[in-house]
Amino acid sequence: MVRSFSTDPVDPGVVDRILRAALRSPTAGNTGGTAWVALEGPDQTAAYFDATTDHEWRNAHLEWSAGLMRAWVVLLAYSSPEAYLARYREPDKSDSGLGDGTDLWAVPYWTGDAAFGVMVALLAAVDEGLGACILGTFRGEASLAEALGVPEDWRLFCAVALGHPDGDDRRSPSLDRPVAPRPQRLHRGRW
Secondary structure, three states: OOOOEOOOOOOHHHHHHHHHHHHOOOOHHHOOOEEEEEEEOHHHHHHHHHHHOOHHHHHHOHHHHHHHHOOOEEEEEEEOHHHHHHHOOOOOOHHHOHHHOHHHOOOOHHHHHHHHHHHHHHHHHHHOOOEEEEEOOOOOHHHHHHHHOOOOOOEEEEEEEEEOEOOOOOOOHHHHOOOOOHHHHOOOOOO
16 A cells, blocks of 8 residues: 655546446446546545545644645545345345345445455556555545535445555554464365
């Protein structure tokens, strides 16, 4: 993950290829319940950062905020739980009962499908020679959706910052956290 970007523009054709790839990711029941908003250039990406951060947060996190906010592109991955409920009420899926409410889904397909699309976008960005970073949105989702005209039944899964890396390879402190070794996490045949 790249967390510090240059101000160099990203070719719109590259953004289009990344988004086309993301839209080809799996979608349960061929629902197509994911969508993207592409913010390109500082005037548009400011809408994301203005809605989801504030002056206090930016100042408290200067080591990250300045580099992140230079990303030329912010892709917003949305999904619609209602689209999946409607799809799973259709005759070929109705026996599952999943169309009867979001609380019936042990793992919501709209979350998985959004994640698949984000992963494809990240891989496509690397293939295009760009840096990328996932940004969780912890505040401001409603005001961002309103500013961008996002329909009410769509939920922001996450943002993907894209751009040319500026060479600051600052490591995330999370990388210093111990993780169980592979033999404890990989099982074949049985646990």
